[in-house]
Amino acid sequence: MVRKADIYIIIPAYNEENSIELVINDIPKDIIKEIIVVDNNSDDNTSIIAKNAGAIVLGEKNQGYGLACLKGIEYLKNIAEESDIIVFIDADYSDFPEQIPQLVAPILLGNAELVIGSRNLGTKEKGSMTFQQIFGNWLATKLIKWLYGAVFTDLGPFRAIKYGALIGLEMCDKTYGWTVEMQIKAVKNKLKYIEIPVDYRNRIGKSKISGTLKGTLLAGYKIITTIFKYK
Numbered sequence: 001m002v003r004k005a006d007i008y009i010i011i012p013a014y015n016e017e018n019s020i021e022l023v024i025n026d027i028p029k030d031i032i033k034e035i036i037v038v039d040n041n042s043d044d045n046t047s048i049i050a051k052n053a054g055a056i057v058l059g060e061k062n063q064g065y066g067l068a069c070l071k072g073i074e075y076l077k078n079i080a081e082e083s084d085i086i087v088f089i090d091a092d093y094s095d096f097p098e099q100i101p102q103l104v105a106p107i108l109l110g111n112a113e114l115v116i117g118s119r120n121l122g123t124k125e126k127g128s129m130t131f132q133q134i135f136g137n138w139l140a141t142k143l144i145k146w147l148y149g150a151v152f153t154d155l156g157p158f159r160a161i162k163y164g165a166l167i168g169l170e171m172c173d174k175t176y177g178w179t180v181e182m183q184i185k186a187v188k189n190k191l192k193y194i195e196i197p198v199d200y201r202n203r204i205g206k207s208k209i210s211g212t213l214k215g216t217l218l219a220g221y222k223i224i225t226t227i228f229k230y231k
Contacts, residue, residue, distance in 0.1 A: 005083045005084050005085050005107075005108065006033035006080065006081075006084045006085070007031055007032050007033055007084070007085045007086075007087060007100075007104055008032070008033055008034050008035075008036060008076060008079075008080060008084065008085070008086050008087070008163075009027060009032060009034070009035045009036060009086075009087045009088075009089060009100075010036050010038065010069060010072035010073070010086060010087070010088050010089075011023060011024075011035065011036065011037045011038065011050075011055070011088075011089055011090070011091050012038050012040055012065055012068030012069055012072070012088075012090070012091065013037050013038065013039055013040060013042065013046050013050065013068070013091035014039075014040040014041065014042055014046070014063065014068075014091075015042045015043065015044045015046060015205075016042070016044075016046050016091040016092055016204075016205065017042070017044040017045040017046045017049055018204050018205055019091060019092050019093040019203070019204035019205065020037065020046055020049055020050045020053070020091050021049050021050070021052075021053045022093045022204070023089065023090075023091055023092075023093050023095075023097055024037075024050065024053040024054060024055055024097075025053060026096070026097040026098050027097040027098075027100060028097070028098060028100055028101060031100070031101060031104075032100075033084075034056055034079075035054065035055040035056065036055065036056045036057075036058060036072045036075060036076075037050040037051075037055040037056070037057050037058070037091070038057075038058045038059075038060050038068040038069070038071045038072050039057060039058065039059050039060070040060050040063050040064070040065075040067070040068040041059075041060065041061045041062070041063050046091075047059070056075075058071050058072065058075055059071075062174075064174040064175040065175055065176060065178050066171070066172075066173040066174040066175050066176075066177065066178035066181075067174045067175070069088060069171070069178055070171065070172075070174070073086075073166065073167075073171070076163065077167075080163045081163065081164075082162070082163055082164030082167075083162065083163070083164065084162070084163040085104050085107050085108070085160055085161070085162060085163065086160065086161055086162075086163055086166055087100055087103060087104065087158075087159070087160045088157055088158065088159050088160075088161075089157070089158050090157050090158070090203075092203035092204055092205060093201075093203060093204045094128060094200055094201055094202065094203040094204075095117070095157075095158040095198065095199075095200065096198065096199050096200075096201075099117070099158075099198050099199065100160075102196060102198075103115050103117055103158065103159070103160045103196060103198070104160045106194055106196070107160055107161075107162055111192070111194070112192045112193055112194045113161065113162045113165040113186075113191040113192045113193065114159070114160070114161045114162075114165065114182070114183075114186045114191050114192070114193040114194075115159060115160045115161070115193070115194055115195070115196060116152065116154060116156060116159050116183065116193065116194075116195045116196075117154075117156050117158035117159055117195075117196060117197075117198035118152075118153045118154040118156060118195040118196065118197060118198060119154050119156050119198060119199075119200040120137070120153040120154045121153055121154070121195060121196070121197035121198075122197035122198045122199045122200060123197075123199045123200070124199070124200045124201075125199075125200065125201040125202055127202055128200045128201050128202045128203070129200065132220070136219070136220050136223065137153075137154055137155055139224075140155055140180060140223050140224070140227060141153060141154070141155070143224070143227050143228075144180075144183065144184065144187075144227060147227065147228070147231050148184060148187050148188070148231070149187075150183070150184075150187040152183060152195065153195055154195065155179045155180050155183065155223070156179070156198070156200075157179055158198055159179070159182070161182070161186075165186075165189075165191050166182075168189060169181075169182060169185040169186065169189060170185075171185070173222075173226060175218075175222055176218060176219040176222040176223060177222045177223055177225070177226035180223050180226050180227060181226050181230075184226070184227065184230045185230065188230065
């Protein structure tokens with residue numbers, strides 16, 4: 001008898017006390033094994049609220065989006081099996097957790113090993129993405145197509161991947177290059193990948209990346225250098 005795949009959610013979170021409960025509450029619990037919130041050294045009540053909402057809460061004192069994701073993966077190494085599915089979603093309530101079933105469906109059907117939730121294929125609320133985010137996504141996906149021959153429309157953080165495939169990618173980026181590293185390594189490792197439309201709304205609170213000039217510049221630089229790094 002083939003074992004049914006378990007689905008785990010990893011949510012990196014830094015000072016998201018106003019949104020984390022909403023994200024957790026909207027996740028369809030009937031198909032989820034565990035929700036893992038990685039508190040990335042918050043100085044608010046993110047951890048307490050996440051725990052009270054029913055999530056497993058891990059701490060990662062060294063700040064960095066990639067580091068938080070790696071912490072979640074480390075936790076799963078003693079639990080998850082190769083056929084299981086890992087979903088990454090942000091803690092700011094900009095994504096729609098209720099779309100998780102659509103996101104994981106191609107993997108469950110055997111049609112993909114990696115599914116990217118594309119905001120550009122879905123419906124975006126006005127103002128939900130800044131000009132620099134839109135331009136950065138356009139530039140990055142064009143470079144990926146030029147250098148690797150792979151077609152993507154987005155580097156969106158809302159994504160699902162088979163656990164065995166994820167471990168095989170040997171992810172290592174600690175900061176802003178996490179999503180693009182995964183997509184490039186997926187191409188180089190010949191994973192079956194697709195994009196599906198997902199909706200996107202204005203986040204709760206101010207973005208730590210696109211909400212500041214420094215964050216925007218650092219993220220842009222890291223994404224571009226990551227794209228060339230693996231060529």
